[in-house]
Amino acid sequence: MTLFSSHKLSLVALTCIGLLHPNAAASLHPQIPSVASFVNSGAPGFVLSTSTQVAVDSAFQSSGSPSLMSYAQTFRDDLISMTGFTVPEVKSLSMEDSASPSTIFMTLGATNHSYFNGEATEEGYDFTISSQSYIIKGSGANGAWWGTRTLLQQAAMSSVGSGSNGSITIPAGSGSDTPGWEIRGFMIDAARHWFEPSFLADMCIYASFFKLNSLHLHASDNLWDQNLISGPDWRELYSAFRFQPSEGSPIAGIILLPNETWSKENFTVLQSTCSAHGVAIIPEIDTPGHSLAITKWKPELMIPNTPDSLNLSHPDTIPTIKALWDEVLPWFSASEVSIGADEYDPALADAYISFVNEMSTYISSKSGKSIRAWGTNEPSSTASISKNVTIQHWDFPDSSVPVQLMQRGYRVINSEQQFLYLDGKTSDKGQFPVELDQALMWGGAPDGGGWAPNIFTRHDPHNNTDPSNPLLRGSIMAIWNDWGNNATTPLEIYYQLARSLAVFAEKVWAGSGVRETALTQDQFNSVYATLNAAAPGQNLNRAVPPQPNNVVFQYPTVAEPQTSAFDSVGPPYTLTFTIKPSNATEISVPLLDGTSMRVPYDGGVIFAGRDSKLHVQSLAFEDPATGIRYPLPYALPADEYTTVAIHATRSYTYAEIGGSVHWWTTDLDIWGEYMKPANMSFAAPSHFIRAEGFSGELHNVSLVLG
Ligand SMILES: *[C@@H]1O[C@H](CO)[C@@H](O)[C@H](O)[C@H]1NC(C)=O
Ligand SMILES: *[C@@H]1O[C@H](CO)[C@@H](O)[C@H](O)[C@H]1NC(C)=O
Ligand SMILES: *[C@@H]1O[C@H](CO)[C@@H](O)[C@H](O)[C@H]1NC(C)=O
Ligand SMILES: *[C@@H]1O[C@H](CO)[C@@H](O)[C@H](O)[C@H]1NC(C)=O
Ligand SMILES: *[C@@H]1O[C@H](CO)[C@@H](O)[C@H](O)[C@H]1NC(C)=O
Ligand SMILES: *[C@@H]1O[C@H](CO)[C@@H](O)[C@H](O)[C@H]1NC(C)=O
Ligand SMILES: *[C@@H]1O[C@H](CO)[C@@H](O)[C@H](O)[C@H]1NC(C)=O
Ligand SMILES: *[C@@H]1O[C@H](CO)[C@@H](O)[C@H](O)[C@H]1NC(C)=O
Ligand SMILES: *[C@@H]1O[C@H](CO)[C@@H](O)[C@H](O)[C@H]1NC(C)=O
Ligand SMILES: *[C@@H]1O[C@H](CO)[C@@H](O)[C@H](O)[C@H]1NC(C)=O
Ligand SMILES: *[C@@H]1O[C@H](CO)[C@@H](O)[C@H](O)[C@H]1NC(C)=O
DSSP states (O other): OOTTOSHHHHHHHHHHTTSSOSOTTSSOOOOSSOOSEEEEOOSOOEEEOTTOEEEEETTTTTOTTTTHHHHHHHHHHHHHHHHOOOOOOOEEEOGGGGGSTTEEEEEEOOOOOBOTTSOBOSSOEEEEEOSSEEEEEESSHHHHHHHHHHHHHHHHHHTTTOOSSSOEEEOOEEEEEOOSOSEEEEEEEOSSSOOOHHHHHHHHHHHHHTTOOEEEEEOEEEOOOHHHHTSTTGGGSOEEEOBOOOTTOTTGGGOSOGGGSBOHHHHHHHHHHHHHTTOEEEEEEEESSSOHHHHHHOGGGEETTEEEEEOTTSTTHHHHHHHHHHHHGGGOOSSEEEEEOOSOOGGGHHHHHHHHHHHHHHHHHHHSOEEEEEOOOOOOSSOOOOTTSEEEEOOSSSTTOHHHHHHTTOOEEEOOHHHHEEESSOOGGGSSOSSOOHHHHHHOSTTSOOOOTTOOOSSOGGGOOOTTOTTEEEEEEEEEOTTOGGGOOHHHHHHHHHHHHHHHHHHHHHTTTTOTTSOOHHHHHHHHHHHHHHOOSOOTTOOOOOOGGGEEEEEEEOOSOEEOSOSOBOSSEEEEEEEEEOOOSEEEEEOTTSOEEEEEOOOOEEEEOSSOEEESGGGOEEETTTTEEEOOSOOOOTTSOEEEEEEEOSSOEEEEETTEEEEOEEEEEETTTEEEEEEOOOOBOOSEEEEESOOEEEEEEEEEEO
16 A cells, blocks of 8 residues: 555545645644644654554453554554554553554543533543554543544644655644533434434544534424414425334324435434444434424314414323333433423413423433423423423523522533534524624624633623533534425535634634643644545545546547536536437336336436436426425427536535526525525536436536546
8 A cells, every 4th residue: 555545535635735834744734623622742652554553452442432452453444544554453462562653542540520510521541653553541441542533634634735756744742632511412303304324424424523512403493474373284394303213103194205304324423433433423402492393293282373382281191202212212322312392482481481391301310311492481480390301501691690590500512503503504684694704703702702511601701711611511503404405405504513613623622721732723724624635534625536537437429328527526617518408208217027118208417416317308406305296497408418617615616608607506495585586506416427317418527527
């Protein structure tokens, strides 16, 4: 194997030469999130090469869940994919034998690791780097896992400009690192938008590279449209409950679109992929508001004329909600779940509070899990929510002014919308940015310092708290999908999250103004692109290895269906072709028995790939994840040659045809109040060329990066 046989690191090398100082051994490179402390030994560094091996301490290999051994195996896969080196199977060695040459050794036993609130944590690690070995000692298996992310990030940064002599050198020294907060998560609204489990799994893997440890999965909800919901056609409003009940389940009736549900098996695979990467899934079933999926099934449970709100006083309401949890609680491996419980009529506060407390007791007795609820304005002079419930603050003003909640003894998670909310594609009137606002993240605190989980507002220091507040558990940023399935492709959601998760990860790990080693905005900007491109285990960028002249493929004539080596190619790209669709009204389709059948001709599909298809009819792009088509206001003439050049970036896709430009757009239905046109970004459908049911000629096909 030669160095950079992996395309990822070679992309890094090509794009980032000159960014960093050439002497890679000088110090640890900045990385995301920053490492709490590191002292350079000045000795020769650790060389990652084809002779590197990964070993775990035999005394601890089964410790943790996932175990140290399991984490080491996942790490080995990442190391292979990032470097292209052939790394042998993970070995189990005693501490004494760990001093073999070129060994990455994972062990446990690091002490004195605690979050900023003083609580001891298993997520810390110490590490010692010498020319002989790279030793990672976790305070728990999770800590050792985060230590492997540090190694990989240093490898990615060290390979920048390291030449091509077959090795990557990581500077020698020793360090210690601990996250500031226990909860470092991101929420995806997977209720108003359907996502395949494989996409969510890739998001976990990506987030894990930046040491985020939880995915909050908002899994039941509905779109909002005041007229529709209060009128006779309320059933037409999109709603979903994503967990597919088992056959014959008492809750089977809640599923209206079985093709948009996760089976238990699908979910379990997703959950274990996330967990193997140190990321816990916190599922949310949102009631008693946001409950249209339930009232479409049991209309008698709604508050009259308010179909998304459940009547908690109806004798069947709470048993129905409990039945939902009964079905799915056994699926979940995390120690906590979210019952949602936001935006419910404050006039019904006593019923609301009693409900939240009943669910806390019920879920705890059924599963041993504790619950979270969104901060909600539910004032009562007689009742209060149990302190066993963690409150996830998102909005001022409400009864959950977070500092007051903590003063009263509640544990709090910061999801304040002013800092941490995004909406798929765009928000109503620009209320939220497309990506987390970097100016706010680096300078949005009242004193001009950066945001951190202890900062709830930029305006009033009294509403913020200290990083050491024992009741502040951490933070979860959120991307909502208020405009539903047709607002975005899944990859567009990744584009909004990619950089957002990285900056958020720095802030929830290191805080702002706590550690001298925390990143500056300039340092973050100087390393983000390299680390994003190097993140292993997924390819959400849909990057391809460097191609001569940036040409992915080029064919003078495509007379028969054919395939390329790439199932999808991420933007930016230009896809060009000359096409002459036949004017046929019927075409012949081959059948399995060797005969064929005449079917009406709709133009067929010219290109298809993992993330998109391009139809002849209206040159519509299709998103295979949702089946939605996005047509152009344009029709290709039959029986004529037309040359089409498709240009795409992460923000838009347009076609240039005979000097005219046509944009692929969607129409966002903003709360049923107005329609807002928005651009669509599509990855190139690069796998099948002349894909399905096309009749006519196809020439001069090329896909060029950039
Ligand atoms: C543990 O950490 C604290 C705070 O960082 C420090 O003051 C203390 O000296 C450390 N103790 C040991 C035994 O390292
Ligand atoms: C590899 O190249 C780097 C940078 O050019 C150099 O510092 C290092 O000494 C070389 N290593 C070997 C083993 O030749
Ligand atoms: C769900 O799991 C089944 C069985 O493993 C698999 O065939 C199917 O593709 C999965 N569905 C999704 C959406 O991942
Ligand atoms: C809720 O249900 C109860 C019991 O069926 C009923 O008495 C009450 O009127 C309902 N509340 C509303 C607001 O409809
Ligand atoms: C809180 O949880 C503890 C432990 O599960 C339990 O003993 C206690 O009764 C709960 N308190 C309330 C108010 O629910
Ligand atoms: C905190 O936030 C609340 C709600 O916005 C506001 O009313 C109050 O003035 C703020 N300041 C303090 C000190 O609570
Ligand atoms: C299709 O094109 C052929 C050749 O140009 C022509 O003979 C035929 O009439 C056309 N058929 C239709 C339905 O337009
Ligand atoms: C699921 O089926 C419905 C109804 O047939 C359809 O409208 C929807 O597009 C399908 N969803 C997906 C993800 O294919
Ligand atoms: C997208 O879906 C909304 C309903 O949520 C609908 O009103 C709108 O017309 C759709 N947009 C397009 C371009 O189909
Ligand atoms: C699509 O993007 C282009 C280029 O940025 C912009 O000029 C145009 O206004 C956008 N269209 C919509 C509907 O936002
Ligand atoms: C394909 O490109 C070649 C070279 O530019 C050109 O001569 C030829 O006419 C093109 N073919 C079509 C069908 O446009």
